[in-house]
Amino acid sequence: MTSRTVAIELKAGDLSVAVSVASIRQILPALGLMAVPLSRPQVAGVVARDGRAIPVYRLESVAGSAVVGGPDPEPATPVIHGTVERLHADLIVIVEHEGALAGILVESTKAVRNGADGSARIFDARTLLTRVGILDGDCGQQAAQTAQGDS
Amino acid sequence: MQVLLFDLGGVIYALKLEAVERILGLGDVIPPASRTVDLARFLGIDPVAGAHTAVLAGGEVAVVMGLPLGATRIDPSWILPLPGYMFESDRPPFRGLIDVPARGKMGLQAGTLFRTGLLLDEQRLREAAG
Numbered sequence A: 001m002t003s004r005t006v007a008i009e010l011k012a013g014d015l016s017v018a019v020s021v022a023s024i025r026q027i028l029p030a031l032g033l034m035a036v037p038l039s040r041p042q043v044a045g046v047v048a049r050d051g052r053a054i055p056v057y058r059l060e061s062v063a064g065s066a067v068v069g070g071p072d073p074e075p076a077t078p079v080i081h082g083t084v085e086r087l088h089a090d091l092i093v094i095v096e097h098e099g100a101l102a103g104i105l106v107e108s109t110k111a112v113r114n115g116a117d118g119s120a121r122i123f124d125a126r127t128l129l130t131r132v133g134i135l136d137g138d139c140g141q142q143a144a145q146t147a148q149g150d151s
Numbered sequence B: 001m002q003v004l005l006f007d008l009g010g011v012i013y014a015l016k017l018e019a020v021e022r023i024l025g026l027g028d029v030i031p032p033a034s035r036t037v038d039l040a041r042f043l044g045i046d047p048v049a050g051a052h053t054a055v056l057a058g059g060e061v062a063v064v065m066g067l068p069l070g071a072t073r074i075d076p077s078w079i080l081p082l083p084g085y086m087f088e089s090d091r092p093p094f095r096g097l098i099d100v101p102a103r104g105k106m107g108l109q110a111g112t113l114f115r116t117g118l119l120l121d122e123q124r125l126r127e128a129a130g
Helices: A059-063 A125-131 A140-146 B039-043 B122-128
Strands: A005-012 A015-020 A024-029 A043-049 A052-058 A084-097 A100-113 B002-008 B011-016 B020-024 B035-038 B052-056 B061-073 B094-099 B116-120
Touching (some): A015 A125, A024 A100, A052 B094, A084 A125, B002 B052, B035 B039
Parallel strands (some): A052 A100
Antiparallel strands (some): A024 A084, B002 B011, B020 B052
8 A cells, every 4th residue: 555645744943733735835945035024023034926925934833822913823733653754944835725825934844644643633724824813713714815915 | 117226134125216206325415304214224124334315206205225226127017915914014114025037037236136125115104204
């Protein structure tokens, strides 16, 4: 039986978050990241991709508990089990939910294949975008429309 | 659209050229009737030595901006709106991120290659002027 990638583990320092493959749109080198003054503390910068300016967040904003302006995040950072392999370092991982995009700045990513311990929590893009305040937990669709380019 | 480009802290910023009346040299005196906004202070970044000043159209506001790089023409489609939710303020001072397509990379003074920059909102600068 062949194993397939079911999630990508995002790592930065001691933090790690597993994100479902279906939620990930692109993984890019962090070279094009541009810091933007007056942005919220959890925003590392912005990157232009496919005709859109996509805010890029620090992994701790996604994994940690202190999210400014967002709903109460779930406390657990998932522990990853299973077969992993190293892919890249210093990357931006673009996640998408119903047209809303955000980048996550990470040091490395690893593929998580099926057959992993079933207790490992895998996040979807909606959860991540809610944690950084892009999506409202109750009104995700409305916020997603706002996130599609209106400034 | 023509824009004035300048460097501030290693980042390229732009102002619509039609919003700029003139640029003052280092020794020039800011018109006494002008209200001034120090862009570095306004943006919360370190000031730069030798920053030039742009007097906005109408002459009432002078913006201490940074190091001028020149003027260039950009396509409006290159201006990507910045999502409002990424800012602390409800009204950030940017019209958007300028993202020049790879085929449109522009050479500027001193060998600067213009690829991305932040287009400022001159109206917000007028409001911020003291």
